[in-house]
Amino acid sequence: MCKLNEAAVNKITEICDRYTNENTPLMMILSDIQNEYGYIPLEVQEIVSEKTGISVAEIYGVVTFYSFFSLTPKGKYVIGCCLGTACYVKGAQQVIDKFAEILEIKPGGTTKDGLFTLDALRCIGACGIAPAVSINGKVYPKMTPAMVQDVIDQYKKEEEGQA
Numbered sequence: 001m002c003k004l005n006e007a008a009v010n011k012i013t014e015i016c017d018r019y020t021n022e023n024t025p026l027m028m029i030l031s032d033i034q035n036e037y038g039y040i041p042l043e044v045q046e047i048v049s050e051k052t053g054i055s056v057a058e059i060y061g062v063v064t065f066y067s068f069f070s071l072t073p074k075g076k077y078v079i080g081c082c083l084g085t086a087c088y089v090k091g092a093q094q095v096i097d098k099f100a101e102i103l104e105i106k107p108g109g110t111t112k113d114g115l116f117t118l119d120a121l122r123c124i125g126a127c128g129i130a131p132a133v134s135i136n137g138k139v140y141p142k143m144t145p146a147m148v149q150d151v152i153d154q155y156k157k158e159e160e161g162q163a
């Protein structure tokens with residue numbers, strides 16, 4: 001989506017038009033674009049601004065505030081490590097640190113092969129099984145640093161199986 005083609009511009013325009021009757025359409029528009037493309041780069045924000053009259057600064061502020069939105073493409077597998085209080089007190093920081101160490105990326109980053117993105121999340125509503133990690137919506141309970149390599153290997157194997 002770096003150089004927006006006409007189809008992409010039309011799609012974004014259509015998404016903006018879906019919510020013309022809403023008082024505060026921005027979150028819905030951005031959610032739909034995120035779901036459609038997986039990220040919301042600046043040039044897309046400019047189109048949304050043009051269509052809605054909302055300033056790019058405001059749109060940029062929303063995109064960067066909510067971790068659900070992304071400015072860059074995410075990896076095929078998005079690893080969300082919960083750093084909410086319940087998870088944190090049970091060692092979530094060490095878990096995310098281990099993912100970062102093995103994948104050689106910082107939270108918010110994506111591996112060079114485009115396979116993994118590592119995100120730090122707030123509470124994902126699974127405090128009873130803290131520390132919790134979610135990968136593409138699948139929740140891994142009671143994670144420890146020692147389990148991290150195995151989890152990554154499962155996805156790598158799955159990937160090799162598809163190759």
Ligand code: FES
Nearest residue numbers: 082084087123126
């Ligand atoms: S604090 Fe991690 S799931 Fe609630």
